[in-house]
Amino acid sequence: QVTLRESGPALVKPTQTLTLTCSFSGFSLSTNGMCVSWIRQPPGGAPEWLALITWDDDQYYSASLETRLTISKDTSKNQVVLTMTNMDPVDTATYYCARAITWNDGHFPDYWGQGTQVTVSS
Amino acid sequence: AIRMTQSPSSFSASTGDRVTITCRASQEISTYIVWYQQKAGEAPNLLIYAASTLQRGVPSRFSGSGSGTDFTLTISRLQSEDFATYYCQQYYSYPYTFGQGTKLEVK
Numbered sequence: 377q378v379t380l381r382e383s384g385p386a387l388v389k390p391t392q393t394l395t396l397t398c399s400f401s402g403f404s405l406s407t408n409g410m411c412v413s414w415i416r417q418p419p420g421g422a423p424e425w426l427a428l429i430t431w432d433d434d435q436y437y438s439a440s441l442e443t444r445l446t447i448s449k450d451t452s453k454n455q456v457v458l459t460m461t462n463m464d465p466v467d468t469a470t471y472y473c474a475r476a477i478t479w480n481d482g483h484f485p486d487y488w489g490q491g492t493q494v495t496v497s498s
Numbered sequence: 499a500i501r502m503t504q505s506p507s508s509f510s511a512s513t514g515d516r517v518t519i520t521c522r523a524s525q526e527i528s529t530y531i532v533w534y535q536q537k538a539g540e541a542p543n544l545l546i547y548a549a550s551t552l553q554r555g556v557p558s559r560f561s562g563s564g565s566g567t568d569f570t571l572t573i574s575r576l577q578s579e580d581f582a583t584y585y586c587q588q589y590y591s592y593p594y595t596f597g598q599g600t601k602l603e604v605k
Contacts, residue, residue, distance in 0.1 A: 413594075422585060422596050422597065422598045422599045423534075423542065423585060423587070423596045424596065425587070425593055425594040425595065425596065428592075428594075436592045436593070437592075437593070438593045439499055439592075439593050440593075472541055472542075474541075479547065479548060480530075480548075482530045482589040482590060483589060484532045484544075484547055484587070484589045485532075485542075485544070486544050486547070486553065487544075488541035488542060488543075489541065490540075490541055491541055
């Protein structure tokens, strides 16, 4: 079955760079149509889409965060990595990775990881 | 970015009720919309994709409709496990965007 798990630091300091890893099983990112997304959700707030990487290595980013985000994949390890630079307390949230499948040229998440809580504080 | 506006933001209902949640896109998105259910402390769970297609394993009391800019999620007969927060999300164009959520509470 499809599973995803996020890992990374629970606490980062302002201005630091956050690196999160999504480890997954049950599908391959080399399969046509498969993608992985990162989505975050602040406490009590709505989810916010951050980034997506496709099976053929196309990358898409949130317009407001594009300059701070990098998404990459290691197909052999079944991992996707998200880095976010210059962290700020407003970036405190639960960060999720999710498998996204392709449907008529769009990609929507169908399986989500459990999420990892990231707090930004000095 | 496309703005997704859900209404209502919260709603009280009783088990057995029929409930409709709406989502309006700020521009045309065809049927490129999904609906998620989220319970406290859990990740969102996919209910509906392509506006009206039920995800495998989701009870048939959930249904979706709409195209263009106006969409609805309907729960035909509320069960106790349906009290949760519901989100719409468009995947028509990047950046993908979510609605602000509708919290369904017990009356």
